[in-house]
Amino acid sequence: MLADPSRKYPRADVLSLAERNWPANTLSQAPRWCSTDLRDGNQALVNPMNREQKMRLFERLVQCGFKEIEVAFPAASNTDFTFVRELIEQKHVPEDVWIQVITQSRPDLIERTLAALQGAPRAIVHLYNATAPLFRELVFRQDKAATIALAVRGVTQIRDHCDTHSHTDWVLEYSPETFCFTEPEFALAICTEVIETWQPSDARPLILNLPATVEVNTPNVYADQIEWFVSRLPVTEHVTISVHPHNDRGTGVACAELAMLAGATRVEGCLFGNGERTGNVDLVTLALNLYTQGISPGLDFSGLRELVALVEECNGLPVHPRHPYAGELVFTAFSGSHQDAIRKGFAEQARHPDAPWRIPYLPLDPADVGCDYQAVIRVNSQSGKSGAAWLLEQNHGLQLPRRLQQHFSRRVQEATDITGKELPVAEIWALFRQEYGLTEPARLTLVDYASESGDNGLTLRAKINTNGEHISLQGHGNGLLSAMMDAINHHYGLSLDIVDYHEHTLGQASRSKAVAYLECRHGELSRHGVGIDTDSARAGLQAVINITGAALADQFPR
């Protein structure tokens, strides 16, 4: 790296606007979307899609709700040409969907492109030529006049073809490629000539697509360029302003959003931001950004996981696990304070199911994109008490009392510190059962019991099984639990005291089980035990017995 990069990388030109309106605007509706997955996305792949993959992705794009789809660069390859033919001849294009094809402004390529569209009921022909000084000087060796003439020749050829093929509804799209580093006056001049030549009308609209072919500046500069252009355009009727951001600086989404504030009403991009170099703007992120602001995007991503799988298969590229909205980890919290906040958020949401979505750290309800809540919380050494408690609640219906959550969290922490890995829910459950006496077979189990109330409290007689041997106990107390504790202490010579007790049913059905959580003091130690039984009284008694089992294990280790 250079100590002073300024000579090698001079700063890109910045349009100087005396005033601008876009910062005061807000987004209130979705743009017209155009997917370029089958063209711009496809041309950037190591192995371009085959016919079958293109067809599957096309059908899925239609299913998502795309009404404009750039399906090919027909002059590029036989695969692209025949794909367009197949779409048309086999009538794969629904009536409300427009297919779009792209071509350079070269007569032979235009001719081949238009041949591919033969018989299409409707089509968008996308013509482009680069307009920036670097391209005029280095790639085309053309001056401004020749650059304009190249665009006009292409538009004329397409217009003449459209005139003689009027059974197709035609739209022209013109892109001054490299718009974002073209002199604004020149971009306006060439687009004005295109308008003059095409003569946009209700029957033959025009799309002016202003690409950030290579992102070279901050998104506010792009927005300034769009506002400058839109506010000076001589003709706006039947002309749509479209943007086509790339992501070289990692701000493609921001560019598209600010460009919409500045007057663009159509956006071209690819699913999950596939495309040349760092990609085209990501249409899924853009659409879901709108959705999470309460604006219907007009695109349906309810099967997002399946869409990711299809796109990964077609592109031969993975979608990053942290990809906005779509990555497999984006709805997952490992860290303790996030888990705590999310869990509280879900509890509040359950109390007010019709209230607006207000879950900390989760801007989108995973269910809206077809995901469940299983992965929302996962546990490793960064996790807190809410993590394991949430998983036990979601998977086993347990609602652990706070002090038990804290106690179990320390056990989980010890376990994850040793392995350095995630503790999956099955292992959390195994650890919980082992810690709180729910192992099978239990060290001690309640066989049966009988109780009798008198003026001085309750007398309990219980039979418990210890390693196959039945022993009979008797105790006295204010209630069943204290009587059982008394019986246990007496029989085993222990001094356990009940500190805290909670119980709840597991599930709604009449045959559902009850779970009892008991905390006892044993000398200086605090112990927790859990009992589960179809009968709530037996669950409580078993919890006492399970604590006893653990206390005895300490005194007489097996």
Ligand SMILES: CC(=O)SCCNC(=O)CCNC(=O)[C@H](O)C(C)(C)COP(=O)(O)OP(=O)(O)OC[C@H]1O[C@@H](n2cnc3c(N)ncnc32)[C@H](O)[C@@H]1OP(=O)(O)O
């Ligand atoms: C930013 C973008 O994504 S633009 C879209 C780019 N996509 C693609 O290129 C994918 C498909 N392209 C292809 O398969 C091939 O480029 C083809 C088949 C279309 C053409 O291939 P070739 O005839 O070999 O030409 P090549 O691709 O090298 O193009 C370069 C030539 O076209 C000229 N050219 C480039 N773009 C344009 C344009 N938009 N309009 C007119 N001429 C152009 C160049 O100046 C150059 O001319 P030169 O050979 O006289 O110096």
Ligand SMILES: CC(C)C(=O)C(=O)O
């Ligand atoms: C041809 C145009 C629209 C393009 O893909 C780009 O400039 O990135």
Ligand SMILES: [Mg+2]
């Ligand atoms: Mg592009």
